Amino acid sequence: MSTPVNAEQAWNDLQRIRVPQERVYDEVERRASGAPGVAYAAAALMWVFLAGLGLGPPRWVVLLALAAYVALLSVLTVRYASRSPMQLHHSRYNRRMSVTLVAGVVMTGATAWLSGRLAESLEPVLAGLVQATVSAAVFLLFIGPASRWAAQSLRGHGEQVAR
């Protein structure tokens, strides 16, 4: 059986493969930089949760609020993901995505803890408002650039996987 394509056609086919794959990474980067609504919604949920804690509710209310916060955050994530026109294959994700996620959680948690400590001398309700506002602001400042930074690295990683 003879080779169905010559080397030049094979080379052109290999180049052709890259074009639709670039479209996928374009979409991933577009979504990483163009979804401020979700970030604002997540920040608003965080603000309400942390400000609510500042009221000094009993332990069972704190646990209930935490469960509600996690549930609403999950709903937000699922709704955002369901609106996506595609989902990147798991083999195309890289370590930078995990690092960004962990860094986001650590930074937000550390900010909430630190701002809570710094505002301890204030009245509890006011301290809660300060803690909530500072934490939500840091989250909003972090999430945009971090998402773009992580998403931009996927294109290069995808090319390595494809090789």
Add this chain to the structure above:
Amino acid sequence: MSTPTGFDELIHPATRLSVVALLATTEWADFAFIRDSLSLSDSALSKQLHTLEEAGYLEIHKEGGGRKRRTKVRLTDRGRTAFEGHVAALRAIVEGAGSTAVLTGVAERRQDHAEAGP
């Protein structure tokens, strides 16, 4: 010269190769996203998808109803293996000919086209 192992005649046509290449990068993709990314018509894409579906290379799921109806397309394990084998076969062909020689040929042909120009 023999056909390299993994060369897949079903994936080889340009449109199907582009569809499978796009799907290989994703877990799933919307019909509309594939259509717009590859600048295809609905009917042209449907035809290619059904050919690939019949071969067991991809799965098509329809979700929702009315205006919210979505068609999700996913490459199966078989399709993914076939695509990877096909890419490996294309690389083997290029490497067999010597990639420098191929690149020189492509560059010369492009230069000829440019000189012929409109």
